[in-house]
Structures are given as structure tokens and as C-alpha cells.
Amino acid sequence: MSTIAVDAMGGDRAPDEIVRGCVEAARRGHDVVLVGDEERLCALLERFDADLPVVASPQVIGMDEDPARAIREKRDASVSVAARLVADGAADGFVSAGSTGAALAAASFLIGRLPGVKRPAIASIFPTGKIVVDAGANLSVRAEHLVQFAVMGAAVSQVYHGIEHPRVGLLNIGEEPGKGRELEHDAFRLLESVAGIRFVGNVEGRDIAGDATEVIVTDGFTGNVLLKTAEGVARALYTMILEAVSGDEYQEALATLMPALLSLRARLDHENVGGAHLVGVSGVTVIAHGNSSRVAIANAVGMAADAVAKDLVGRVARGIEAVTGP
Amino acid sequence: MSTIAVDAMGGDRAPDEIVRGCVEAARRGHDVVLVGDEERLCALLERFDADLPVVASPQVIGMDEDPARAIREKRDASVSVAARLVADGAADGFVSAGSTGAALAAASFLIGRLPGVKRPAIASIFPTGKIVVDAGANLSVRAEHLVQFAVMGAAVSQVYHGIEHPRVGLLNIGEEPGKGRELEHDAFRLLESVAGIRFVGNVEGRDIAGDATEVIVTDGFTGNVLLKTAEGVARALYTMILEAVSGDEYQEALATLMPALLSLRARLDHENVGGAHLVGVSGVTVIAHGNSSRVAIANAVGMAADAVAKDLVGRVARGIEAVTGP
Numbered sequence: 331m332s333t334i335a336v337d338a339m340g341g342d343r344a345p346d347e348i349v350r351g352c353v354e355a356a357r358r359g360h361d362v363v364l365v366g367d368e369e370r371l372c373a374l375l376e377r378f379d380a381d382l383p384v385v386a387s388p389q390v391i392g393m394d395e396d397p398a399r400a401i402r403e404k405r406d407a408s409v410s411v412a413a414r415l416v417a418d419g420a421a422d423g424f425v426s427a428g429s430t431g432a433a434l435a436a437a438s439f440l441i442g443r444l445p446g447v448k449r450p451a452i453a454s455i456f457p458t459g460k461i462v463v464d465a466g467a468n469l470s471v472r473a474e475h476l477v478q479f480a481v482m483g484a485a486v487s488q489v490y491h492g493i494e495h496p497r498v499g500l501l502n503i504g505e506e507p508g509k510g511r512e513l514e515h516d517a518f519r520l521l522e523s524v525a526g527i528r529f530v531g532n533v534e535g536r537d538i539a540g541d542a543t544e545v546i547v548t549d550g551f552t553g554n555v556l557l558k559t560a561e562g563v564a565r566a567l568y569t570m571i572l573e574a575v576s577g578d579e580y581q582e583a584l585a586t587l588m589p590a591l592l593s594l595r596a597r598l599d600h601e602n603v604g605g606a607h608l609v610g611v612s613g614v615t616v617i618a619h620g621n622s623s624r625v626a627i628a629n630a631v632g633m634a635a636d637a638v639a640k641d642l643v644g645r646v647a648r649g650i651e652a653v654t655g656p
Numbered sequence: 657m658s659t660i661a662v663d664a665m666g667g668d669r670a671p672d673e674i675v676r677g678c679v680e681a682a683r684r685g686h687d688v689v690l691v692g693d694e695e696r697l698c699a700l701l702e703r704f705d706a707d708l709p710v711v712a713s714p715q716v717i718g719m720d721e722d723p724a725r726a727i728r729e730k731r732d733a734s735v736s737v738a739a740r741l742v743a744d745g746a747a748d749g750f751v752s753a754g755s756t757g758a759a760l761a762a763a764s765f766l767i768g769r770l771p772g773v774k775r776p777a778i779a780s781i782f783p784t785g786k787i788v789v790d791a792g793a794n795l796s797v798r799a800e801h802l803v804q805f806a807v808m809g810a811a812v813s814q815v816y817h818g819i820e821h822p823r824v825g826l827l828n829i830g831e832e833p834g835k836g837r838e839l840e841h842d843a844f845r846l847l848e849s850v851a852g853i854r855f856v857g858n859v860e861g862r863d864i865a866g867d868a869t870e871v872i873v874t875d876g877f878t879g880n881v882l883l884k885t886a887e888g889v890a891r892a893l894y895t896m897i898l899e900a901v902s903g904d905e906y907q908e909a910l911a912t913l914m915p916a917l918l919s920l921r922a923r924l925d926h927e928n929v930g931g932a933h934l935v936g937v938s939g940v941t942v943i944a945h946g947n948s949s950r951v952a953i954a955n956a957v958g959m960a961a962d963a964v965a966k967d968l969v970g971r972v973a974r975g976i977e978a979v980t981g982p
Contacts (some may be wrong), residue, residue, distance in 0.1 A: 435876050458892075469829075469836065469837045470837055470838075478685065491903075503877060503880040503881065506720075510795065510877065511877055533880070534884050534887025534888065535883075535886075535888055536884055536885065536888020536889065537888070538885065538888070539888065539889060539891065539892030539893075539896075540888075540892060550829075551829060551836065551878070552838055552877070552878055552881055554829040555827065555829065555860075555861050555878055555881060555882060556881060556885055558829070558861040558862055559860075559861025559862065559864060559882055559885045559886055559889070560861075560885055560889045561867065562860065562861055562862020562866075563864060563885070563889045563893075564893050566784075566862065566865030566866060567889075569867075571917065571920060574917065574920040575916045575917070577916070579912075580912065580913055582912075582917060583908075583912035584909070584913065585908035585914050586905075586909035587906055587909050590900045590901045590906060591897065591901070593900070594896060594897060594900040598893075598896075621815070
């Protein structure tokens with residue numbers, strides 16, 4: 331069984347909801363270590379009548395700090411201590427809902443990149459099941475980075491979907507080859523030519539739903555816009571629909587449909603996915619939403635444990651070696 | 657009253673639906689000139705028992721042709737003839753549902769850019785009323801281009817929303833200043849410093865709905881991804897909701913809600929907006945969806961006539977002059 335370290339001080343609702351999420355994860359059978367302010371965490375555990383191991387870390391990295399500098403200067407920040415537990419082999423993976431940049435820097439500097447990886451990337455699993463790489467770690471990239479993102483996204487799909495040869499699409503502004511910027515032209519040619527990638531060509535923003543592909547690769551700026559747009563529009567449309575049927579004459583009918591609508595909403599809720607994998611580093615690293623609730627944290631721990639059990643890091647390493655040579 | 661020339665040969669459903677749309681626009685009181693294959697158009701008009709002026713144009717530009725070359729080589733393509741009617745003053749604006757690149761090239765080469773405009777851009781009006789510039793004309797841009805997009809988007813908002821000082825947001829991956837690529841850093845500083853732009857800072861993909869801004873500026877690649885993602889996700893969610901309540905036990909309740917749901921869908925349908933303005937050129941140019949129906953075409957003609965009546969081109973010209981000097 332794997333041990334997952336959780337940065338208990340990162341996230342909008344830390345440490346309370348993070349601790350509650352870890353308690354829930356432990357209840358589901360996961361082996362969890364809390365990292366953070368020892369006194370506060372022990373008090374919370376006592377309040378929740380739970381007994382989980384705590385590793386003390388007196389420092390916290392704020393959302394407004396420069397991540398790389400903060401990681402260098404605050405050796406005892408909770409996210410750094412959690413990453414170091416993985417680097418030292420005391421934990422098999424770590425989860426953070428704090429600053430994404432800090433988690434990225436902690437994983438890259440303290441755990442380290444896998445051989446051949448040019449840029450670690452964020453592989454975000456959208457509630458529809460689509461995996462988007464990169465979701466925001468690398469705002470400007472070259473075509474060869476997108477090829478590595480394709481390989482790493484496919485490894486996440488193998489673990490998450492259980493598909494051995496997942497499809498990979500290149501996010502573009504049209505389906506026809508030849509669409510897009512120089513980046514997409516170059517990446518299209520490379521992705522077509524690399525053995526071992528099941529490249530299905532260009533895909534569009536709408537393919538975040540539907541059945542065109544499992545993995546969508548793009549630069550981190552566009553990927554982040556794609557994910558936030560999809561999430562925001564789904565939420566806005568849900569609200570507009572409820573407003574459209576807010577009249578008294580609709581209430582009885584709405585009550586009849588509500589169970590089905592709530593079940594759909596739960597299925598599409600990002601809380602039920604739990605987070606994103608940081609791929610390309612030598613240890614399992616799950617980045618949870620900044621506003622993660624206990625449910626999201628418990629799911630993020632489960633996602634990390636699943637990635638350990640199914641050897642996500644080894645799959646990424648072998649995939650990268652296959653496209654770059656040993 | 658203004659005269660609007662319509663490229664009757666461009667679009668997936670041309671010329672039938674285009675002609676029907678023009679007949680509908682004329683019925684609504686607009687002055688329309690059809691441009692295209694004279695014989696086919698006259699036959700269609702006779703079939704629809706309508707009498708509209710036709711300007712003959714024997715050539716058509718296909719979706720797969722290189723737009724700039726096609727405009728140079730096919731002087732008598734329908735989109736070129738329509739643009740030339742505007743350039744010559746025989747029409748006040750033109751509409752095309754054909755190749756966006758061809759319409760862009762025809763407008764730029766044949767009608768010409770306004771003084772000081774570095775890059776004409778596509779200002780797309782999303783069904784929520786948000787104006788996105790650029791929606792796909794310029795895939796790679798510099799900060800000074802985004803400032804011009806802000807000015808031109810504001811002019812479209814003045815015409816479309818009737819707001820004299822519309823808000824402008826910069827599409828980014830977070831709201832805090834300092835987020836984004838070098839492009840966004842530079843553009844943020846410029847947009848803050850230019851008098852006459854009501855800059856509200858960074859906005860995110862979700863702001864395509866909601867009340868944060870009227871205008872969203874970004875490069876044409878990201879803008880195109882934003883719009884297609886929003887449209888695709890809204891459509892997918894609508895389908896998922898209908899599937900979720902497809903069981904027999906829900907049909908009576910669904911029938912009760914259907915009028916409200918259909919009215920919301922109609923309000924959010926891109927057909928009811930009609931198209932996008934190509935801004936920065938010396939004549940009103942409306943780019944309609946490739947799959948435009950008669951309703952979309954009639955609305956696009958209305959949109960062009962409205963832009964003529966409210967002097968969109970003059971507003972853009974004065975706005976650009978104010979930020980660049982005469």
C-alpha cells in the first residue's frame with residue numbers, strides 16, 4: 331500500500347477542509363501523512379476524533395509569492411516538506427491544493443525531472459474524462475514539448491481510463507491539417523511521425539466533451555483557457571437554465587426532474603475528479619483545485635494512490651524514453 | 657437607408673439558404689443586393705417569388721483555397737465583387753458566410769484598412785452579448801495590436817450594446833496582474849496606460865458569460881479556442897441534460913418546462929446574433945457562420961445595416977486615431 335503526503339496548509343480552505351478530506355481518505359483505506367503546522371493540525375485531528383500521522387512544517391507559501399524563489403528560500407514550507415517526503419522515499423506521492431506554481435517548483439527542484447523530460451506539465455482530467463496537457467505549467471512551448479505532452483498525457487489516460495493506446499488530439503482552431511500557428515503546424519508533423527503515439531489530428535475546444543479523443547495537447551496558456559472556459563460556461567448555463575424555469579408554474583415539474591439534474595451535475599463536478607497530475611517528475615504529484623473541499627481532497631488522495639498503484643511515473647518514464655531514446 | 661451586398665455563393669448552404677435569408681432581410685425592410693451566379697440566383701428568386709437586385713459574379717472561392725492568393729487571382733469571385741461594391745460606394749456594407757480568410761483578404765485588399773490600423777481583426781459577438789476580439793484573424797499578435805483590438809471592440813460594443821464607455825478585459829489565465837505570457841504582461845501595462853480605454857484588467861474564460869466586461873481582447877488563436885469551446889460546451893451540456901431526463905418518468909415534467917428551455921436555447925443560439933464584424937477596414941464587413949441558415953443570414957444583414965446606421969467604421973477610425981495620433 332502506498333503512502334500519500336498531503337500539503338495541509340495549501341488551498342483556500344486550508345487547513346480545515348484539507349484535514350477533513352484526509353480523514354475521509356483514510357476512512358476509504360488510504361495511508362495519508364499530513365504536512366503542516368503541527369499544533370493546528372493536531373488540534374483539528376483531535377476535534378475530528380481522528381488519528382493521522384503529522385509531519386511538522388512551520389512555513390507556508392502564499393498565493394502571491396514567486397514560486398521558484400519561495401521554494402528556494404522556504405525550505406520548510408509545507409509543500410516542500412511534502413515533496414521531500416516523496417524524494418526521500420518516505421511517501422509515494424503528494425497532493426497540494428496550494429499555489430500551483432509552488433507545487434510545480436517543489437516537484438521539479440526537490441523530486442526532480444525524469445530523464446529526457448524537457449518540461450514537466452500539468453495533465454488535468456476534465457469532468458468529462460478528457461485529459462488536457464498542458465493545463466498551465468508552460469505558457470509558451472515548442473513542438474517537441476507538445477510531443478512529450480502527448481506521451482505523458484497518454485500515460486495518464488492508461489492509468490485513468492485503463493486504455494492501453496489512448497487517442498491524442500492537437501488543440502487547434504479547425505480540424506483540417508494546416509490550421510493554426512507555426513507551433514501547431516510543426517507539432518502536427520511531429521505527432522504524425524512519432525511511433526507509439528495514436529495521433530488523431532487536430533481537435534477543437536468542443537472536443538473537451540464528445541468522443542473524438544482521450545487526450546488533448548496544447549500549450550499551457552491555451553489549455554488553461556480551454557479548461558476554465560469549459561468549466562465556467564457549464565456553470566453559467568446551469569444557472570441560466572435554473573433561472574429560466576424559476577417561475578411558480580415550473581416548480582412541480584422541476585422537482586420531478588431534480589434528481590436526474592443533480593446526478594448529472596455531480597457527475598460533471600470537478601470535485602469528483604479531484605485534481606490534475608503533474609507529469610514528468612520522478613514522483614506522483616497531484617495538484618488539487620485551490621478551492622478544494624474535503625471531497626475533492628479525498629478524491630485527490632485516491633487519484634494519487636491509484637497513480638502509484640498503476641505506476642504512472644514508470645509509464646511516463648518509458649514513454650519519454652521511447653520517443654527520445656535512452 | 658443603407659444597401660448591403662451579400663456574397664450569395666459563400667457558406668455550407670449557399671446559395672439556397674443565403675437567398676432565402678436575403679429575401680427575409682428584404683421583408684424586414686433592408687435593402688439587399690445579391691452577388692453570385694446570376695442564372696442560379698435569378699432562378700432561386702423566381703422560385704421564392706421574390707425580386708432582389710443581382711450582381712453577376714462568375715467565380716467562387718472554395719474553403720480549401722489559399723485566401724490571399726484566391727483574392728488576387730479570382731477578381732470576379734462573389735466575395736470580391738461584394739467587397740468591391742462597398743469600395744466603390746455602390747453598397748454600404750457586405751456579408752459573407754464563405755471562407756473567413758477570403759472575406760478578410762477581400763476586405764483588406766479591396767476595401768482597405770483604416771488609417772493607423774495595424775491588423776484588421778474579427779470582433780465576434782457571442783450569444784451572451786460578449787464581444788471577443790480577435791476571434792481568429794491574427795493568430796500571433798503583439799501587445800500594441802491588442803490595444804487596437806480593445807479600441808475596435810469598444811466601438812462594436814457602442815454600436816451593439818449602446819454603451820458609450822464599454823468595459824474591456826484582457827483574456828488571461830488568472831485575474832491577478834502579472835499572470836500570463838509576455839504578451840499579456842505587456843498588453844496589461846499598455847491597456848492600463850492608454851486614455852479612452854475602460855480597462856477592467858484580466859478576465860478569464862468564464863467571463864464569456866456573467867457581468868465582468870463587455871469586450872474581451874486576446875490573440876486570434878486563443879479567441880477562436882475560447883469561442884468554440886464555449887459554444888461546444890453549451891451544446892454538449894444541453895444534450896447531456898436532455899439525455900439525463902430522457903426516461904419515461906420525466907416526460908410529462910419535461911413537456912411542462914420545454915417552452916422555457918426552448919426560449920433559453922433560442923436566446924443563446926448563435927443564429928440570433930448573426931455573425932462577427934471584421935473591424936479595422938474602411939467598410940462594414942460582417943462574417944457569418946459557415947453553416948448559416950436563412951435566419952442567421954437575415955440577422956447578419958440586419959447587423960450590417962445597424963453598423964452602417966450607427967457609423968461603426970467612423971467610430972473605429974476615431975478610436976484608432978485617438979490611441980495612435982492622426
